[in-house]
Amino acid sequence: MTPVFPGFLDAHVHLALIDPARLAGAGIGRVLDLGGWAPDGRLLGGTADEQAAEQAAGTAAPSGLQPETRFAGQFLTAPGGYPSRQAWAPPGSSCPVASPGDAAAAVARQADAGAAVIKVTLNPMAGPVLNADTLAAIVAAAQERLLPVAAHAEGPGQAAAAFRAGVNLFAHTPFSQRLPDDAITAMAARMTWISTLDIHGWGQPTAAFSTASDNLARFHAAGGRVLYGTDLGNGPLPVGLNRREIEALLACGLSPDDVLAALTADFPHVPAGGRAASAAEASTAAPGRVTVIPGDRPTDPNDLTGFTDWLLGARSLPASVLPRTELEDLTS
Template sequence: MPTWLPPFVDHHVHLQLIDEARLRGGGLAGVVDLGGNPTSIARAARGADRDAPYVRFAGAFLAAPDGYPLGRAWCPEGAVRELRSPADAGEAVAEQVAIGASAIKVTLNSDAGPVPDRAALAAVVDAAREHDVPVVAHVEGTGAAAVATDAGVDVLAHTPWTERLDDALVHEAAALGQRWITTLDIHRHEASQEVAIDNLARYHAAGGRALYGTDLGNGDLPLGVNSREIAAMVRAGLDRDAIVSALADPWPATLHPDGIATRLTAPPPETEEGLPAWLAAAEVGRRR
């Protein structure tokens, strides 16, 4: 008998950087695009059919003038909205929501140029609250995670990897209900993966709730459920229930077709070490 689980979601993808059609059959019922040309991504979201991965999205990257990811070769044209004042930040949020965004993405990469100042960041968070959508931040560089947490950012787009966060900040993030998207596998050839795994392990132990996400489009990643991502989550101490919850969380907003679920035909593994291969064999199915 197959095992049925809730629909699986990759909570961090960039559809303009992959062959979107190849997502079919990869075990994902949904994806969340966290930065792209809003018009293009909104079109992709409208075009997803009942059996393809549904698409939710954040619209453009909201960034400081000349801030990350402007100037990156991979960054699609029209994918960055520069914030020139707190009032402009509020307008930028309204623009993304108007085109259909279910979340707002802001970039706080102090290693790659200017970042929104505290007034602009506060305006993004306040405007998102008014529209009842969460704020996701790309945090990179010393102190970026603390700035995001102090500002009330709801979700970190990556488990922090550029610094070991102190225990007080990790516990504060967990206590405030801040979510972390895992994205551990993008660091698999780098020492920074161990930093990220350590941060995630302490966040999970403090009661934090992770979201499975891979940053699909960033390097050579499987177009489906990623066994390496799950293996890294196991190394961070997440057990079967936590990993399935991270995969199946409907964040930020989900309209699954009736009956859509995850089907696993092999017997469940007896240990967490068997989870990566088992979950990576997931299929999108329909329960009758």
């Protein structure tokens, strides 16, 4: 029988910059938008026409092709900070946070729009960065609402600063410097890293790719939790499951089963500890997606090429099209 998996998750996409209807045919059933998108263009301050276009891009495709979507909303950044000056960032996609006193309102704005995660950016090469107190206040405000915080950390010391402030996820495997083993071990105990290895060079060797791969290999070996993610929308990445990202994960020492775990994990969330699901979870609940992979998985665990070839045949479907018995298999 054709294996059925939870819809494969790309945990780092930018829906404003891609056609999401193309994802299903290439295996991706769930996406986490990490900044610059909201369901109806609210938050982003574009013109009415731009909002209508965005809405069309996000919702016009047949529902059978739509990925299950969670999103961060605006990038929380220092005034003038990354990515508010980047050409690719749609107008209004950043929310400046000048001081700890601004943090709660900035988080509330995203939460009220339905955000399931809060995105912060720390990139001193592209503008001012949030100071430690402001970053800590953002993390505290997000935790109050059971929203995990994902950081874009770029430049020397920024990953360590984000970790110290209590950030839950890195939107990118740290790629600016080799992190010491003790830092990796500490991060592996409580962080999730979103891989995004292939954005560094798209198959051509780069220093950032090597640095990120080395950090991710040690993070994985230390027991750290890895999610498949590509930063889809930035640069020439394939829309759908990315063979080079899979190959890079395998090269970091993830087994084929580890790669499947990185693709089928739940959306990032803060354990509710018995409290009711947050409003964001309820409002973004959509018909579930599954991913099916035709053909037989290679039985030889060392046949990584065969595994990758098989995996790349994945397609995503609405769970509702499958017979009930297959879904029971999925959850058993």
